[in-house]
Amino acid sequence: MATIRKQAITSGILLYIGFLIGAINIYFYTKNGAFTEAQFGLTRFFFDFGQNICAFASLGSISVIYKFYPYYKDNLPAKEIDLITWVFCACLVGFFIILGLGFVFENFMIRKFSKGGQLFLDYYFWVFPFGFGLLMFSILEAFSTVLQKTVVPNFLKETVLRIITSVLIALYYLKVIDFHWFIYLFSFLYLAIFLMLLVYIVRNKQFSACFSISRVTKKFWKKMVWMQALMFSGAVISVLGQTVDGIFIGGLVNLSAAGIFTLAQYLANLVQVPQRSLQAISIGALTQAWKDKNVKEVNRIYTRSCINMLLASLFIYGNVVLNASDAIIAFNLKTSYLAGIDAMIILGLVRIIDAGTGVNGMVIITSAHWRFDFYSGLIMILLILPTNYFLIKSFGIIGSAYAQLISFCVYNYIRFEFIRRKFNMQPFDMKTVATLLLTAGGFAIAYWAGSLFHNLWIAIIAKAILFSSIMIAGVFTFRLTPDAHQLLDTWRGK
Known part of the structure; x- marks a missing residue:
């Protein structure tokens, strides 16, 4: 757990540096006199459609790396491992299929987005290089993960990507380039960090292209193809669940509403940073533990992840909810973005539920029962598609937030119950209850204290300091997680 904790902290720090840079980017996206809401919404569309291109084009092959790479590592020299080569080939085939379908369904897209998404239609085909770069980067990211070298890809994806975006925003803001060139360059963001990661891996002699079929591939290819088929469906379901809200909002409402929703989602996603780094x-550790039949270690990682991510997510959520409205006004952002605050509050709850159930998805997907990840994902998509469509149509962006809350509650409960019944693992105890009570008490005190100040900046700082202090003191006083004291002892020693 110490190795996981150390890398999680390093990755978490890099993630937050990235989010800080991202916050600066969001500021220029949303401040008065910069980008329009529709232009900001278009950047969200690129990420949503790019993720879907990546999921469909991968043909499920990227997930095979996580499950089967330990068998290649234990049985072959590094130069004879052909798994990554075949994954690259499968993804290239998948991408060209998707590109062809993009031309075939162009008229369909025009009909669906002609009402409020004309700006997206103007740059429709530039989504494909964006998605291709994401696909290529995702392959190397998965390879780095099974090597337990996650810091560099996390740094590239969460920090460097945003730094490059900052440069593009600055060029547009200073009128060096117009919006057309901003989007043209924006579409190559992931290709840029893919090349950086490729250079890093090659220089460290951790990657080599092998086109001969190894004995491990000959032994496991049937299982890999079967898993690939199921994981392809699971990956598509997962990405649709994450992106359908923005796509529906852009199609059913307009790109301006998608831009407002993007800011709400960005603020809510701050809650998810610890989860993303820890997952x-x-x-890698879970894959090895299952291979070694070390169920005790799996249970330990699962249990620790639940309380740690719950604490971290509640800490961030409290600070965001306490100060989001005041921050929009204090930073002179467009007041139209205040319409997304209610959606942000609900989306934040969704992230807490997802984070508070720990690495349940990773426990399932790395186990012998990985097929259940597909089945549970199928249930989620069957919920999230119709609820998003009808609630957005009836209530606008707040409807999407409620749709996610309903769907993710059901989704995570199903996965929690499966792990409890199948592996006899149940991570919650009285410390979970104490964590919720501590957060509620700290939030109430900080909210009351903030109302005593009329100056927005003083109120923001006071609420943040008071709530954070109560949470940190409570963690150590009530010993809510052993990792907190172990970290403190380590830092004292250093």
Whole structure:
């Protein structure tokens, strides 16, 4: 757990540096006199459609790396491992299929987005290089994860990507380039960091292209193809669940509403940073633990991840909810973005539920029962598609937030119950209850204290300091997680 904790902290720090840079980017996207809401919404569309291109074009092959790479590592020299080569080939085939379908369904897209998404239609085909770069980067990211080298890809994806975006925003803001060139360059963001990661891996002699079929591939290819088929469906379901809200809002309402929703989602996603870093790092350890039949270690990682991510997510959520409205006004952002605050509050709850159930998805996907990840994902998509469509149509962006809350509650409960019944693992105890009570009490005190100040900046700082102090003191006083004291002892020693 110490290795996981160390990498999680390093990755978490890099993630937050990235989010700080991202916050600066969001500021220029949303401040008065910069980008329009529709232009900001278009950047969200690129990420949503790019993720879907990546999921469909991968043909499920990227997930095979996580499950089967330990068998290649234990049985072959590094130069004879052909798994990554075949994954690259499968993804290239998948991408050209998707590109062809993009031309075939162009008229369909025009009909669906002609009402409020004309700006997206103007740059429709530039989404494909964006998605291709994301696809290529995702392959190397998965390879780095199974090597338990997650810091560099996390740094590139969460920090460097945003730094490059900052440069593009600055060029547009200073009128060096117009919006057309901003989007043209924006579409190559992931290709840029893919090349950086490729250079890093090659220089460290951790990657080599092998086109001969190894004995491990000959032994496991049937299982890999079967898993690939199921994981392809699972990956598509997962990405649709994450992106359908923005796509529906852009199609059913307009790109301006999608831009407002993007800011709400960005603020809510701050809650998810600890989860993202810990999941990426835990998957390698969980894969090895299942291979070694070390169920005790799996249970330990699962239990610790639940309380740690719950504490971290509640800490961030409290600070965001306390100060989001005041921050929009204090930073002179467009007041139209205040319409997304209610959606942000609900989306934040969704992230807490997802984070508070720990690495449940990683536990399932790395186990012998990985097929259940597909089945549970199928249930989620069957919920999230119709609820998003009808609630957005009836209530606008707040409807999407409620749709996610309903769907993710059901989704995570199903996965929690499966792990409890199948592996006899149940991570919650009285410390979970104490964590919720501590957060509620700290939030109430900080909210009351903030209302005593009329100056926005003083109120923001006071609420943040008071709530954070109560949470940190409570963690150590009530010993809510052993990792907190172990970290403190380590830092004292250093």
